[in-house]
Amino acid sequence: MGVLRIAHTADYHLGVSLRGLSPVSEKGRIRIQDFLKQLDRIREFVLDRGCDFLVIAGDVFHTIRPNPYVFDEFAKFIRSLTVEKVQVVCIAGTHDQPRTETSEAYMKALEDVGAPNFYFFRKPGVITLKGNISGKKVRFLCLPYIPQTMFKPHEYISSVEQSIRRLLSEPVESYDYTVAVGHFYLEGAIIREHTPSYIGDIPLPLRLFNGFDASMMGHIHRHQFLTGKIVYAGSIERIDFGEEGEEKGFVYFEEYEGGLRGSFIRLPCRPMLTIPRDGFLELRGRRNYEAVLREYIRSLRGIEDAILRIKMRLDPSQVIPSRALEEALRSKKVFHWIIEVERVGGEAKPIEKKVFSLEDYFKHYVETVFKHRLDPETMRLVVSEGLKILKEED
Known part of the structure; x- marks a missing residue:
């Protein structure tokens, strides 16, 4: 044999x-x-x-x-x-x-x-x-x-x-x-x-x-x-x-x-990278923050054909520089990108985060509505099974 x-x-x-x-x-x-x-x-x-x-x-x-x-x-x-x-x-x-x-x-x-x-x-x-x-x-x-x-x-x-x-x-x-x-x-x-x-x-x-x-x-x-x-x-x-x-x-x-x-x-896999690797790209208080962002993207190496997650921190009044970002990323031949924004006001206290998923909302809803009606173990099971059903319906 x-x-x-x-x-x-x-x-x-x-x-x-x-x-x-x-x-x-x-x-x-x-x-x-x-x-x-x-x-x-x-x-x-x-x-x-x-x-x-x-x-x-x-x-x-x-x-x-x-x-x-x-x-x-x-x-x-x-x-x-x-x-x-x-x-x-x-x-x-x-x-x-x-x-x-x-x-x-x-x-x-x-x-x-x-x-x-x-x-x-x-x-x-x-x-x-x-x-x-x-x-x-x-x-x-x-x-x-x-x-x-x-x-x-x-x-x-x-x-x-x-x-x-x-x-x-x-x-x-x-x-x-x-x-x-x-x-x-x-x-x-x-x-x-x-x-x-x-x-x-x-x-x-x-x-x-x-x-x-x-x-x-x-x-x-x-x-x-x-x-x-x-x-x-x-x-x-x-x-x-x-x-x-x-x-x-x-x-x-x-x-x-x-x-x-x-x-x-x-x-072998398509590269998947978070930019910056730790924390957020700090753009608060920058008048020319679009130019700063463009220059930052242009300085990056090894991102061609990659899937990027770009994390930036903005003031509440700053607009997400989508056009500048898209132009810079296309010039670098990035395959796909996801933007995550944290808006901070006052003493660096987060007051908004742009990205929330349906799963996040579901979990928050269950934990809020049933907080005093279900024991912790049952709550965990409800959330777990609900999240799996949501994934099936994607």
Whole structure:
């Protein structure tokens, strides 16, 4: 028999858009291609290395109903692998699970059609597959994302633990390795290094996954090994500025001395940069602040084709210099930019911030209206599930 090889990927988020960038615009279509090119690179690697399996640990699409073009491109990606006898094991993630009774995820269509060598799990399940290249048998414990609305923390952890025990107790023929595939937030995982993040999920203890030859996780977009056998692949492309500076890619597992050894495979990404890196560009009290801004942009290096977030501080009476900014950025061939303005008056006390998202308003509304009506844990669950529904409807 040959050497078992597995590519572990997660969090594709196909169809996600940038703030201020329409997905149907020319640049919006180019941004979609950034993600699809990553699929091309993954496919090339899988076929060149002779991988038996491709694992997708959740969140293929950014919404449960992606646009037809993105859905078709993913279907072609799957077919290009399965016709070469690569077996694809895919689980539902946060964005692949419907949140309402009347909605259904498009991923179900690929499941319903019964595509050969493609295995999709919306509910916990177990399957033993024999590699078409190595001949090795792998028992996959598939644990898709479980909405936490109806659970208290200890109940949620207990539910996942019971699912694992139940799946492990199912009768099975001989196998060489056992691999867990999950879409969870595990204790000790770093969500984002530079930016505070509200994930709202209950962290699961690592002990639940210590007994497997490998535990291949999705949900956290930052690649990291929590132990030698428990790993997050991370997302394949930077989704937002909370992931600025993070390397993106996937994990390649190969048989080594009777076990599975994983290594990170980096994927090239479009640059995503915050200008300035720390704080705000100070333009208060400057009569010629438009000229100052233009000169500052012209002095920047390495921003061609990048996605920029420009943070500036203005007086309440100063107008955002949109035209000057656009001219300077276009001359530098910047791909897309987002402006964040902090307006400050008096003794440097912030009185306005320009950028508020729908998610920010929703969270503020729930916390204000239900402050004295819900306990903190229920409040957290309401906010968490509401934010996920809003993302589905983007």
